[in-house]
Every structure is written in structure tokens, then in C-alpha cells.
Amino acid sequence: MPVGKVYLVGAGPGDPKLITVRGLEALQRSEVVVYDRLAGPQLLSRIPDHVERIYVGKRPDRHTMKQEEINHLLVDLALQGKTVCRLKGGDPTVFGRVGEEAGLLKQNGIAYEIVPGITSAIAVPAYAGIPVTHRELASSFSVVTGHESPDKLDRSIHWDKVTNATGTLLFLMGVAKIGYISEQLIKHGRPPETPVALVRWGTRAEQATLVGTLQDIEKKVREANFQPPAVIVVGDVVKQREELQWIESKPLFGRRILVTRARSQASELADRIDELGGEPYEFPVIETRLPDRPETVEAIRTAISEAESYDWVILTSVNGVEFFFRWLELTGTDIRRFHRAEFAAVGPKTAEALRKRGIVPSALPERFRAESLLDSLGERVKAGQKALLPRGDLARELLPRELEALGVESVSLDVYETVPAGRKDEFLLEMLQEGGIHAITFTSSSTVINLLAALREMGVEEPAELLAGTKIACIGPVTAKTAEENGLAVTVRAESYTLDGLVQALIEYC
Incomplete structure (x- = not known):
């Protein structure tokens, strides 16, 4: 071997x-x-x-x-x-x-x-707005372990040399010994009023900073019950924090937010959360894929083969656009065969996905819901017309029903299907149990249903009870209704039913 x-x-x-x-x-x-x-x-x-x-x-x-x-x-x-x-x-x-x-x-x-x-020695202070060197304050730094017992510290650290060897002193793993460390530094020449900062869990949602001086930092740590792990920064560079702290000023700082979208779509929402100072935790609970049932595939091929017969192609999601064009590729169909049809889109992201393919949609409802689409189209939709609706297998029947009521023949195609991702995540479960997830974002009813199912698969008998202390954020009223029907208290609702609207609602709530 x-x-x-x-x-x-x-x-x-x-x-x-x-x-x-x-x-x-x-x-x-x-x-x-x-x-x-x-x-x-x-x-x-x-x-x-x-x-x-x-x-x-x-x-x-x-x-x-x-x-x-x-x-x-x-x-x-x-x-x-x-x-x-x-x-x-x-x-x-x-x-x-x-x-x-x-x-x-x-x-x-x-x-x-x-x-x-x-190394956390430089990264953690940086996230707290503390550079370890500064032209006017410190031209050098030392990294020292603070993890050992006092007698071992005395054997491994030459306090008389370390104390004033560099402008900045950085102690890793030394929270429990902060009193002894401060005592030795003062004893060997550092002024008692020397600034000190402790930064716990730097770069993560739990990041917290405690500032004091060598003479009072032990008392502050004790009073705040400040727990490890933390980086200890000793020196005048700590004063820079007042000006340079940056991540704490971001609107979602300190919030770990669960993103439940399909992995192919999660990055956009996760990146927005990250840019705003939050910590996104991706746990895709759904996957989108091409259907493989013979009857579904045959229905898609038949509908596409009649491309010249449609007056409308109506798309209600980015996934609908993506998979519609994948089917055109799989069937060898030229988009120009749909020359009779006008394309309509629900939502700006759907419209953007069409524009990237050289198609400018004819209508865009203001409320980004299927209910608003027909209002936007107005009298342009007439009896006797024929509409193709490429969508997912979980799409609502409202739009086809409304079109049929107007005398429009609608052909609904399940060009993709949504299935549970089937993942288990011990870290997520632990964070939910310990209150480490501060908000959960739901972008569709299927993400609600499948997250609860995933938690049951991980051994949670009552998922709604586990999530009772976590803020629930929904992209629209349909998703919110599904969450509430499953026992979740929705605390954040998007005004506009888009990712931007969801993110803005999170900012306002936080």
C-alpha cells in the first residue's frame, strides 16, 4: 500500500x-x-x-x-x-x-x-481596530504564550528582557493568567497605565473586546467574566482602537445568520451578510436539479417543440430561467424559434437573468409576486393566446389558474425539481442548541419545510421549539405563512420580496 x-x-x-x-x-x-x-x-x-x-x-x-x-x-x-x-x-x-x-x-x-x-496574534487585534505596529507608537512586537502556569511562565519567559523588548506585547492563551502577566510587566518596568486590550473570538460573530490598563485589567476581566480564547494586546497601539475599529460599526456585526438556500444560490446572500459585518453560515436544505422522470422529460420536449405557437413565455424565478435555457440546450432548440412570444419576468433578479441572455422582458411587476404579473401586463394578455410557464415542481397554481380564467391557454413545465439536500451538520445543531445562530433566513416555503425535516433527521423531535429563540427572517408573505403554519414566529419580513429586501429588513431589525 x-x-x-x-x-x-x-x-x-x-x-x-x-x-x-x-x-x-x-x-x-x-x-x-x-x-x-x-x-x-x-x-x-x-x-x-x-x-x-x-x-x-x-x-x-x-x-x-x-x-x-x-x-x-x-x-x-x-x-x-x-x-x-x-x-x-x-x-x-x-x-x-x-x-x-x-x-x-x-x-x-x-x-x-x-x-x-x-496567526491570531495579528489578525484578531486587526479586527478590533488595533494594528500591532504603528510608526509613532510601536516599531516592533513580541508574541508570547500565556498558557503556562506561573512557575512555568517564569522559566520560559525572561520578564526582565521581554517587558520592554518591543513596543507591543501579544499574549496568546493568557486570559486566566492576566493578573500575573500584568503584575510581572509592571514589576519589570511597564507603567501601570499602559493600555491593554483583550479580544475574544476575534473575526467571528462572538468577537468581543475589553480595554483597560495593566493596573485595572484583571479587575475588569473578573467583573465582565471575560472568558478565553482571547488575544491580549499590551502597548500604546491599543489607543488606535478608538479611531480604527471598523467591523463593529457594520450593521450586522455580531450576528451569525443561517442561509438555507440551495448551494448554487446561497453565495449571493452569504456575501451580502458578510459585507455588512455579519457571519453567514451556509446550510443548504434544498437542491435544484433536472427532472428525470420519463413522462416529465417527454412533456418538456413536446412543449419546447411547439416553440412557434406561444404568445408568452412567463418566468417567475432565476431558477426557471436557468433550467429553461438548459432544456433548450439539451433539446438543441434555437431560442429564435420563440420569435412570436413576448417574455415576461417576475422580480428584478429574474429579469436580470433574462437580460444576460439578450432578452429584455416585457413586464416587471412592482411587488415581485405572481399575483402582480397580470396587473403589469394589463390588456396585453388576451383570450385565445397561449403562454408557456417554465418553473419548478413546487410552484403555486395561482398564475396558471388566473391565465386560464382570462381565456389564455397555459402550458406549465416543471423544468426543474426541488429536493431536500439531505445533509447533516453537527456544528449547526450544536450552535442552535447553544444560541449561536442569531437569525435564520428563508427564501421559499421549501427552505422552511426542508430545514425542519433536516433537523428531525438529526434527532430533533420538535424543531420549532429548538428554533423558538432564533429570529426568523422571510423573503415574502407566502414563505412567512409557511413558517408560521409550521410553528415558527416570523420576526423579520422583507418589504420587497427580493434578497435586497430581505437583507434590508435584517439591517433594520438588528
Whole structure:
């Protein structure tokens, strides 16, 4: 059996977009991911389901696996011929014990790569508006472990040299020892009024910052019950926070928002949330795909073959546009065969999708709902006409019914079908149970139904009860009605039934 390979990868400080390109490539090509506590759940959620995950992290109250055991685990997995990603929070070479892991791999003749990551020592202060250096305040910085007991700290840290060696001092894993650290720094020459900042869970939704001085920071930590993990920043650069804090001023800062759209569509909403300072967590509960039932396929082919007979082609979603044109491609149909037809769209995104294909839609309802489409078309829709409606299998029957009432022959085509994504996510379940998801976005009735079904599959007997403390945001009244019928209290409703409207409603609520 050929020997595998191990990638020793820095995941960055928590924000999944802060992993390096090379680190992400290593993660995506691995068969096994060995990860610790500081690897962000968003990043872990992107690991394909077929990849084995092994948690070896440490918590303040217990160690899941000793370092020596982790070293041997990596060797054993590689000797089984597997490609392994050892995913570490921050940078693996900064208090990540990567030397020990790489050393044993080397001894056993196993190929490995060390993939640097962005260390929390610089990234976390930056997200709090604190640069670790400043032309006028600090031209150097030191990174020091604060994790050891006081006697070990005294043996590993030469306080008389470290205290004033650099303008900025950064202590990692030192919250529990903040009193001792402050005491030693004052004892060895740092003024008691030296600014200090503690930044907890930097770059993530839980980010919080506590500012004080060497003489009062221990009291403030105790009074605030400020818990690890946190980066401690000591020095005048802390004063820059008053001017430079940036992410806290964004409207969705501190909110982790669940995005339930299909993966192919989720990125747009997730990116908007991210730009506004929120933390999107993607959990696609639906997938859209081409139908494969013979009778459905035959109906689509027959309807498209009659392209010249239509007076209208009415599209009510971006998916409808995408899959309609896929069927044209699959059937070898030239769009010019629909030369008699006018194209109509519901919603600006649907209209935009048509324009990208060189088609300017004839009507755009103001309210972005199927009910408004006929009002927009007015007298242009006449009895005796024929309309093609490419849509999904879960589309409502309102529009075909209204067209038939006007004497218009409507041909409804299920050009795509919506199915449950069928995923399980232990991280999502844990965050919901601990209140770590602050809002859930629903963009269709199917996302409501399938999220509740997914939670039941993960062992939640009463999903509505689990979500009772989470804000529910819906894109429109139909989706909101479905949520309420399933026991969810809708707290955020979009004024305009678009992603922009949904995001704006979240901003106003938050």
C-alpha cells in the first residue's frame, strides 16, 4: 500500500475567508481532516460529507487527545495510504506544535507540507481596530504564550528582557493568567497605565473586546467574566482602537445568520451578510436539479417543440430561467424559434437573468409576486393566446389558474425539481442548541419545510421549539405563512420580496 501525505494547515483565526488559497486546496483534496477547537465551524462545514473528520482539540476543562497521540494518529493515517489535512487554528508554527508533528512524520518517511496560516496574534487585534505596529507608537512586537502556569511562565519567559523588548506585547492563551502577566510587566518596568486590550473570538460573530490598563485589567476581566480564547494586546497601539475599529460599526456585526438556500444560490446572500459585518453560515436544505422522470422529460420536449405557437413565455424565478435555457440546450432548440412570444419576468433578479441572455422582458411587476404579473401586463394578455410557464415542481397554481380564467391557454413545465439536500451538520445543531445562530433566513416555503425535516433527521423531535429563540427572517408573505403554519414566529419580513429586501429588513431589525 502506498504511503499517504499529510498537510499541516493553518486555518487562520476563525473567519473562513482568512484561510490561504493553498490551505483551502489542501483541505479540499484530503480524505481525512484532523482538526482542533479553534478551526471555525464555517470552514469545517465546507468539508464534503465523504471526508472523515477527527476532532482532537482541547477545551479548558478537558483534553480530547494528548499531543503525542495526535502525532501518532497522523502517522497511522498516512501509513494507511490516506491524504490527511491536519487543520489548526491560526498558524501552525505559532504555538501550534507543528514541529513535533512534522518531526514524527519525517522519522517515519511520510511526506508532508506545512501550509502557513494567518496567526491570531495579528489578525484578531486587526479586527478590533488595533494594528500591532504603528510608526509613532510601536516599531516592533513580541508574541508570547500565556498558557503556562506561573512557575512555568517564569522559566520560559525572561520578564526582565521581554517587558520592554518591543513596543507591543501579544499574549496568546493568557486570559486566566492576566493578573500575573500584568503584575510581572509592571514589576519589570511597564507603567501601570499602559493600555491593554483583550479580544475574544476575534473575526467571528462572538468577537468581543475589553480595554483597560495593566493596573485595572484583571479587575475588569473578573467583573465582565471575560472568558478565553482571547488575544491580549499590551502597548500604546491599543489607543488606535478608538479611531480604527471598523467591523463593529457594520450593521450586522455580531450576528451569525443561517442561509438555507440551495448551494448554487446561497453565495449571493452569504456575501451580502458578510459585507455588512455579519457571519453567514451556509446550510443548504434544498437542491435544484433536472427532472428525470420519463413522462416529465417527454412533456418538456413536446412543449419546447411547439416553440412557434406561444404568445408568452412567463418566468417567475432565476431558477426557471436557468433550467429553461438548459432544456433548450439539451433539446438543441434555437431560442429564435420563440420569435412570436413576448417574455415576461417576475422580480428584478429574474429579469436580470433574462437580460444576460439578450432578452429584455416585457413586464416587471412592482411587488415581485405572481399575483402582480397580470396587473403589469394589463390588456396585453388576451383570450385565445397561449403562454408557456417554465418553473419548478413546487410552484403555486395561482398564475396558471388566473391565465386560464382570462381565456389564455397555459402550458406549465416543471423544468426543474426541488429536493431536500439531505445533509447533516453537527456544528449547526450544536450552535442552535447553544444560541449561536442569531437569525435564520428563508427564501421559499421549501427552505422552511426542508430545514425542519433536516433537523428531525438529526434527532430533533420538535424543531420549532429548538428554533423558538432564533429570529426568523422571510423573503415574502407566502414563505412567512409557511413558517408560521409550521410553528415558527416570523420576526423579520422583507418589504420587497427580493434578497435586497430581505437583507434590508435584517439591517433594520438588528
